[in-house]
Amino acid sequence: xxxxxxxxxxxxxxxxxxxxxxxxxxxxxxxxxxxxxxxxxxxxxxxxxxxxxxxxxxxxxxxxxxxxxxxxxxxxxxxxxxxxxxxxxxxxxxxxxxxxxxxxxxxxxxxxxxxxxxxxxxxxxxxxxxxxxxxxxxxxxxxxxxxxxxxxxxxxxxxxxxxxxxxxxxxxxxxxxxxxxxxxxxxxxxxxxxxxxxxxxxxxxxxxxxxxxxxxxxxxxxxxxxxxxxxxxxxxxxxxxxxxxxxxxxxxxxxxxxxxxxxxxxxxxxxxxxxxxxxxxxxxxxxxxxxxxxxxxxxxxxxxxxxxxxxxxxxxxxxxxxxxxxxxxxxxxxxxxxxxxxxxxxxxxxxxxxxxxxxxxxxxxxxxxxxxxxxxxxxxxxxxxxxxxxxxxxxxxxxxxxxxxxxxxxxxxxxxxxxxxxxxxxxxxxxxxxxxxxxxxxxxxxxxxxxxxxxxxxxxxxxxxxxxxxxxxxxxxxxxxxxxxxxxxxxxxxxxxxxxxxxxxxxxxxxxxxxxxxxxxxxxxxxxxxxxxxxxxxxxxxxxxxxxxxxxxxxxxxx
Numbered sequence: 001x002x003x004x005x006x007x008x009x010x011x012x013x014x015x016x017x018x019x020x021x022x023x024x025x026x027x028x029x030x031x032x033x034x035x036x037x038x039x040x041x042x043x044x045x046x047x048x049x050x051x052x053x054x055x056x057x058x059x060x061x062x063x064x065x066x067x068x069x070x071x072x073x074x075x076x077x078x079x080x081x082x083x084x085x086x087x088x089x090x091x092x093x094x095x096x097x098x099x100x101x102x103x104x105x106x107x108x109x110x111x112x113x114x115x116x117x118x119x120x121x122x123x124x125x126x127x128x129x130x131x132x133x134x135x136x137x138x139x140x141x142x143x144x145x146x147x148x149x150x151x152x153x154x155x156x157x158x159x160x161x162x163x164x165x166x167x168x169x170x171x172x173x174x175x176x177x178x179x180x181x182x183x184x185x186x187x188x189x190x191x192x193x194x195x196x197x198x199x200x201x202x203x204x205x206x207x208x209x210x211x212x213x214x215x216x217x218x219x220x221x222x223x224x225x226x227x228x229x230x231x232x233x234x235x236x237x238x239x240x241x242x243x244x245x246x247x248x249x250x251x252x253x254x255x256x257x258x259x260x261x262x263x264x265x266x267x268x269x270x271x272x273x274x275x276x277x278x279x280x281x282x283x284x285x286x287x288x289x290x291x292x293x294x295x296x297x298x299x300x301x302x303x304x305x306x307x308x309x310x311x312x313x314x315x316x317x318x319x320x321x322x323x324x325x326x327x328x329x330x331x332x333x334x335x336x337x338x339x340x341x342x343x344x345x346x347x348x349x350x351x352x353x354x355x356x357x358x359x360x361x362x363x364x365x366x367x368x369x370x371x372x373x374x375x376x377x378x379x380x381x382x383x384x385x386x387x388x389x390x391x392x393x394x395x396x397x398x399x400x401x402x403x404x405x406x407x408x409x410x411x412x413x414x415x416x417x418x419x420x421x422x423x424x425x426x427x428x429x430x431x432x433x434x435x436x437x438x439x440x441x442x443x444x445x446x447x448x449x450x451x452x453x454x455x456x457x458x459x460x461x462x463x464x465x466x467x468x469x470x471x472x473x474x475x476x477x478x479x480x481x482x483x484x485x486x487x488x489x490x491x492x493x494x495x496x497x498x499x500x501x502x503x504x505x506x507x508x509x510x511x512x513x514x515x516x517x518x519x520x521x522x523x524x525x526x527x528x529x530x531x532x533x534x535x536x537x538x539x540x541x542x543x544x545x546x547x548x549x550x551x552x553x554x555x556x557x558x559x
Contacts, residue, residue, distance in 0.1 A: 012047050020044075033462065037293035038251035039453060040416070046408035054415060059306070063401040066313070068305040069414065071360040072325040076401030077392075083363040084388045085164055085329065089114030089139035090375045091488045093149035096139040099378070100154060104161065106382055107389060112164040112365060113150070114138035115174070120209045122170040122543030125492040135488030137375070142496055143538045147177040148184070157187035163194035164239070164329070164363075169211040171198040172220050173542045176529040179232070195236035195285055195329075198224060201262040202241045204438045204555070206248035206447065211543055214435050216550040220525060221266060222273040225280040227526035236285040238266060239329065245443075246289035247335045249451020252296050255289060256417055257424035258434075258443050260307055264425075265434035267316055278320040281312060286328035288361075290352040292336050297352070298404060299413035301359030304328065306414075307421055329363035330356035337372040341467035342479050345369040350387050357391055358404055364388055374481040441556065499536060507535045512545045519549045 034042045043050070054060065061067060064074030073079055086103050088111075089096045100111050115138040118130035124142055125134045134140050141147060155161065156178075167174050175196045182192050200217040203210040210217065221238060228237045242259030250258070263284060270280050286304070290297050308326035312318040332352040337345045346369050353366050366384040368376030376384070392398055404410045431437045438444070457463040464470045511532040518528045532542050 009047075009049050012045070012049065015045075036252070036296040037291060037454075037463065038253060038296060038450075039457070040251075040253070040296065046412055048408060050408055050412040051415070054411060059415075060405065060411070066321070066324060067309040068325055069302050070402040070405050072305065072327065072362075074401075076360070077357075077398035078401070081392050081398065082357065082361050082388075083110040083162065083329075084108050084385060084392075085110030085112045085162075085363050085365055086381060086385055087112040087114050087166065087331065087365045088376075088381065089116075090137075090482070091135040091139065091484055092491055093139055093141065093146045094152075095488075097150055097152055097154070099381070102378060103381070103385065104154075106385055108385055109160065110162050110164065110363060111154070113166060115165075115167050116140045117209075119170065119174075119539060120167060122173070122211050122539055122547075124538050124540030125489060125496055127540060130489075132486075132489075134486075134492055136484050140488060140492045141174065141177070141539065142492060143499055143536050144177050144180055144533050145495065145499060145536065146492075147174075147181050151178075151181055151185075156182045156185050156192060159191075159193070164197070165195070166197045168197055168200050168203050168207075168209060169217065170539055170543055171196050172224060172526060172529050173533070173539050175224065176526065176533045180530065180533050189232045191234065192232065193234040193236075195239050196224070197241060197287070198238040199241045199262065199287075201265060201434055201438065202244050202259070204553075205245055205258060205262075205443045206250075207244040208555070210553055212546060212550045213553040214438060216519075216546075217553075218266075218269050218435070222269050222275070223524045223526050225266075225270050225275055225283075226273065227524055228283060229275065229279045233283075235283065236327075237280065237283045239285050239287045240266065241287040243287050243289045243331050245447065246291060246333065248447050249335075249454065250447040251450045252291065252293065252300050253417060253420045254424070254443075254446055254450060256300050256304055256307075257421040258447075259286065259288070260304060260311070260421065261425055261428050261434050263308065264311055264315070267312075268433065271316065277312070277316050277318045278323050281316075281318060282320060282322040282325075285362075286326060288328050288330050288356075289333050290330045290356040290359075290361075291333040292348060292352060294351060294355045295404075295410060295413060297355040298359040299410055299417050301328070301330075301356070301361065302402075302405075302410070302414045303417035303421065305360075307418055327362045329365070330359075330361040331365040332356070332367045334367055334371060337367060337369075338465065338468055339372040341473055341476060342369050342372060344467055345372065346383065346387070349384065350391070353387055354391055354395070354397065357397055358402075360402065370479055370481055373479060375484065377480070377482045439556075496538070499538070503536045508532075508537050508541070511535045512537060512541060515542065516545050516549050519546055 060069045063071040086108050088099045116135050117133040119141045123130050224237050228235050240263040242255040245258050246255040305326045309324040312324045332349045336348055349366050356364055366387045368380035368384045370376055370380045428437045461469055515528045518525055
């Protein structure tokens with residue numbers, strides 16, 4: 001092997017001397033710097049020299065084999081295509097229900113629920129802070145009644161249809177509602193499958209939609225781990241999300257490092273709560289961004305699988321291979337979409353989706369062309385779904401497992417991602433863990449600096465955003481967008497008033513008091529929340545009950 005590398009080095013030196021240098025004298029290269037979108041320097045040419053020290057069996061291996069760089073499934077997409085899970089939700093539960101039925105009819109294979117801001121923050125529509133936000137960025141869910149409307153006519157026990165719910169602080173409350181609706185449908189909890197995002201650490205790091213302090217929030221998550229390991233064993237109890245970290249301005253490397261380190265923190269908290277690693281880790285999934293730098297994103301996914309496999313096997317001593325296997329959903333980069341020349345977003349989304357597929361994603365959402373302006377129209381959402389279907393059925397990339405494996409460039413980038421991530425982990429470990437790092441503002445500061453540096457590069461035109469800082473077009477016609485008016489707020493306020501008139505107030509009060517008592521002690525909160533939900537307590541009431549016990553978290557400003 002050493003001789004092969006030496007010969008390659010000599011060939012590269014000869015090529016530079018005899019071919020490259022004369023060519024540059026005649027036609028100089030474009031002005032640099034040549035970097036990834038994250039600012040990582042890129043060499044002109046990659047050869048075997050750049051992957052020296054990488055052993056195939058040890059560091060890469062075949063698909064379906066540890067450390068899973070080339071994928072967790074031996075047959076790749078020949079066995080099963082990724083789940084085409086389109087994120088959707090707006091207005092009333094009935095309106096969103098119809099959008100789900102449209103997506104299923106168009107060939108979608110997974111539902112993904114977007115909630116409005118009051119729901120995400122654990123507030124009912126009649127709270128002063130809900131004014132102007134009800135149903136605007138997602139569907140409004142107030143009580144079990146709304147969850148019943150949301151999934152009306154959708155068979156939750158159908159294995160062909162799985163549900164993902166993007167919610168974090170009130171995740172246990174929303175999950176409890178889903179379970180009760182499944183129960184009403186006659187579905188067996190032990191057979192239903194889906195995902196609850198339930199990732200509070202990235203909220204503290206990036207998205208800022210949190211309610212309770214970090215340690216109490218982690219308590220709710222470990223309660224779900226323990227409950228589902230016994231009662232809902234096929235449910236993904238958490239989707240550790242790098243997507244929002246990237247949308248907040250991180251680099252690709254920071255997204256990878258902070259997301260996986262969040263995952264390690266959840267595992268450690270589960271172990272500390274007395275759970276066996278192999279009882280809950282197989283139900284941990286991940287959620288990554290697919291940004292615009294094609295090869296950097298592919299390398300990120302490949303490195304993620306290896307890093308997780310190594311950490312579960314060696315750091316936590318997991319024995320079950322399913323604990324080693326990182327499964328992930330991908331969404332194309334919302335932050336890359338532009339209001340200027342919005343049809344360019346179709347091209348951006350297609351390339352980002354292709355990178356996710358070549359990186360081996362298990363599930364995928366493609367953004368719609370109009371999402372820089374508003375929630376997607378039905379037509380735009382259909383084009384986004386068709387983008388996935390064209391990649392799956394017309395491009396040919398699904399015929400081969402990890403078709404870019406062995407590329408000098410891709411393998412070198414994958415190793416750089418791995419090495420950079422381990423450096424970040426060392427820093428966070430020295431701080432005591434991710435919760436401690438968040439309390440010190442470390443990941444938040446790193447992301448803020450990366451975001452600033454990227455914006456500076458755009459303003460200097462070192463990074464071109466087509467239609468924004470170059471190739472600008474001033475005569476673009478306005479795009480027809482989806483508008484959510486205030487009628488949803490009026491409807492939900494009427495329904496809330498009706499609910500409070502009709503339900504058993506004594507039962508609601510009893511269940512909320514039992515929840516508070518359990519939160520004060522060490523009881524698992526999931527059975528207590530299920531009782532609250534069955535009594536038709538609202539999201540706001542359940543969250544307020546815990547606010548009284550735990551308080552609300554206020555972040556220390558970055559200095």
